[in-house]
Amino acid sequence: MLEIAAQWDDEAEVWIATSEDVPGLCVEASTFDELVAVATELTPELLELNHVEILGPVSIHITAERTMTAKAA
Helix, strand or coil: EEEEEEEECCCCCCCEECCCCHHHHHHHEECCCCCHHHHHHHHHHHHHHHCCCCCCCEEEEEEEEECCCCCCC
């Protein structure tokens, strides 16, 4: 299973995903769903470009992190 980390960038207002398991993966998108779609599409291509052998479907685990402040009641 390939691990991808996603974090929300408040300043740029985008999700950013990177991965130590997928060399060259650096994706940003305005929504989390868009980020997942692009990362899922690019992962096999990047693995092939980096000469990582793929023997079938690749499992991807995306961990998302977003920090927010809740207003007091």
